[in-house]
Amino acid sequence: MTENSIAELTQKIKSMAPWHHDIHLFDDFTTGKVFSPDGKLDRAENDGVTLISPRVRYLQQLDQIYPEGMSDKSFLDCACNGGGYCFWSRERDLERGVGFDVRDHWIQQAKFVQQHRTVFPTDRIEFQVMDLYDVPKQNHEPFDMTYFSGIFYHLPDPVTGLKIAADLTTDVLILNTAMMLDPNNPRGLTMARESRTKVMSGVHQLSWFPNGKESLRDILLWLGFKDLKVTMFNERKDNFRSRIEIVAARESGRLENLNGESLT
Numbered sequence: 001m002t003e004n005s006i007a008e009l010t011q012k013i014k015s016m017a018p019w020h021h022d023i024h025l026f027d028d029f030t031t032g033k034v035f036s037p038d039g040k041l042d043r044a045e046n047d048g049v050t051l052i053s054p055r056v057r058y059l060q061q062l063d064q065i066y067p068e069g070m071s072d073k074s075f076l077d078c079a080c081n082g083g084g085y086c087f088w089s090r091e092r093d094l095e096r097g098v099g100f101d102v103r104d105h106w107i108q109q110a111k112f113v114q115q116h117r118t119v120f121p122t123d124r125i126e127f128q129v130m131d132l133y134d135v136p137k138q139n140h141e142p143f144d145m146t147y148f149s150g151i152f153y154h155l156p157d158p159v160t161g162l163k164i165a166a167d168l169t170t171d172v173l174i175l176n177t178a179m180m181l182d183p184n185n186p187r188g189l190t191m192a193r194e195s196r197t198k199v200m201s202g203v204h205q206l207s208w209f210p211n212g213k214e215s216l217r218d219i220l221l222w223l224g225f226k227d228l229k230v231t232m233f234n235e236r237k238d239n240f241r242s243r244i245e246i247v248a249a250r251e252s253g254r255l256e257n258l259n260g261e262s263l264t
């Protein structure tokens, strides 16, 4: 890479801001380092968007789920944003990946990374601008693993939304969502209204937050998953927007090698 082409790429990445995913492109050049040499960026300096670098944690988890790699596996990323999880899955030799997001802003970033990332292959992945509710019209072949992160609480009907993803999943689904904890009604959902113009929000203006892990457990069991593990639970003391990650598998005992707390 010449200094000129690095300067051009830097300029282009800046023009595509804000970025949510910090993704390694080549040498020590990452999409996040364009904005912050240490990968840390105040939300206020990034149009209210958090810059995240979850690659290492994601790959540790993926290696526990697929210790043999993903060379015969397919992956669906719902609300893929800049495509980070597709690219990190491709690092484990992913056979087929689809990432979609309702916003062209993010899909442009994913396609840009696909073009300029040289540290690992970026082929075998398709990105689409798509609303989750339109996915059934695509007649996709089922996927071994589905990533459903940061979208449950942006949907006017999250159970239908999660069912769309689950119905396309043959093995493992990872659900990561914000919550509004209510110990008096842990099986409930709390309604909220949200902007449809903020780049990280939904587009339907109505959304629902789970009130406890019990509500998510019951929905996932109803969707036919038999093994559930909580792999992250971040309880906020102000009880607003706590966060949970649950890995769900179709087969009982499938997650015995995954670190986490059983929820079944």
Ligand SMILES: C[S@@+](CC[C@H](N)C(=O)[O-])C[C@H]1O[C@@H](n2cnc3c(N)ncnc32)[C@H](O)[C@@H]1O
Residues within 6 Å of the ligand: 020, 078, 079, 080, 081, 100, 101, 102, 103, 106, 130, 131, 132, 133, 148, 149, 150, 151, 154, 199, 200, 201, 202, 203
């Ligand atoms: C909080 S971000 C999560 C991004 C990514 N999944 C992650 O975990 O890093 C929410 C994302 O959901 C997308 N989104 C919101 N509603 C959607 C919908 N109905 N269909 C597809 N994507 C949606 C937004 O455009 C945004 O990229």
